[in-house]
Amino acid sequence: MTDVIELPAIQPETCCTSMTSAPITPEEAAATASLFKALGDPTRVLLVSIVAAAEGREACVCDLTEPTGLSQPTVSHHLKILMDAGFLSRTRRGSWAYYALVPGSLERLAAALGE
Amino acid sequence: MTDVIELPAIQPETCCTSMTSAPITPEEAAATASLFKALGDPTRVLLVSIVAAAEGREACVCDLTEPTGLSQPTVSHHLKILMDAGFLSRTRRGSWAYYALVPGSLERLAAALGE
Numbered sequence: 001m002t003d004v005i006e007l008p009a010i011q012p013e014t015c016c017t018s019m020t021s022a023p024i025t026p027e028e029a030a031a032t033a034s035l036f037k038a039l040g041d042p043t044r045v046l047l048v049s050i051v052a053a054a055e056g057r058e059a060c061v062c063d064l065t066e067p068t069g070l071s072q073p074t075v076s077h078h079l080k081i082l083m084d085a086g087f088l089s090r091t092r093r094g095s096w097a098y099y100a101l102v103p104g105s106l107e108r109l110a111a112a113l114g115e
Numbered sequence: 116m117t118d119v120i121e122l123p124a125i126q127p128e129t130c131c132t133s134m135t136s137a138p139i140t141p142e143e144a145a146a147t148a149s150l151f152k153a154l155g156d157p158t159r160v161l162l163v164s165i166v167a168a169a170e171g172r173e174a175c176v177c178d179l180t181e182p183t184g185l186s187q188p189t190v191s192h193h194l195k196i197l198m199d200a201g202f203l204s205r206t207r208r209g210s211w212a213y214y215a216l217v218p219g220s221l222e223r224l225a226a227a228l229g230e
Contacts, residue, residue, distance in 0.1 A: 019160060020167035020221065029160040040152030045134060045144040052135035106135065106228040113225040
């Protein structure tokens with residue numbers, strides 16, 4: 001069985017400068033805002049929360065559809081946005097995809113909100 | 116001279132439960148997502164940053180238009196969204212409005228991203 005790990009499209013290492021210690025540049029504001037926007041949806045907050053609270057901070061896609069009450073294509077659309085923003089990574093094992101929280105991704109965004 | 120202080124429409128005390136320590140409820144996800152959405156725009160991140168980094172964490176509206184490169188009505192629209200989300204409060208002094216960072220509002224959202 002071969003694991004195929006898909007990494008996030010955006011590497012969040014480039015983000016985030018603190019918003020509060022000094023005025024940030026327009027470029028930094030755009031990078032930071034794109035991450036906030038990815039979390040600016042109730043379904044996506046719920047999906048991140050389910051994955052982050054799961055054992056090993058990883059959840060099968062088969063366990064992510066029911067809690068949202070949405071169709072699988074809609075959930076996949078939201079999962080793709082979270083991957084593109086660098087919050088989740090995806091691994092295929094057998095016939096299922098597993099989504100994991102990218103370590104440090106939430107903490108880096110939290111740093112933008114602090115000193 | 117009378118100060119008129121306009122408080123945020125949403126009191127952020129109701130937010131935010133940690134997203135990562137346990138799966139949050141759909142209601143908590145909606146409340147948290149609405150705050151992320153308010154910051155999910157480059158202009159609004161820039162405005163919060165300018166206010167947060169200003170002396171006394173307060174800035175005159177007259178100093179907020181030029182850095183964004185946008186019209187005053189557009190900036191006012193973004194400032195209203197930030198007030199409604201509980202990040203900024205507004206005080207009128209004489210002919211100018213002053214926007215201040217609501218103490219603790221960014222830290223409360225950061226808490227949602229942590230343990």
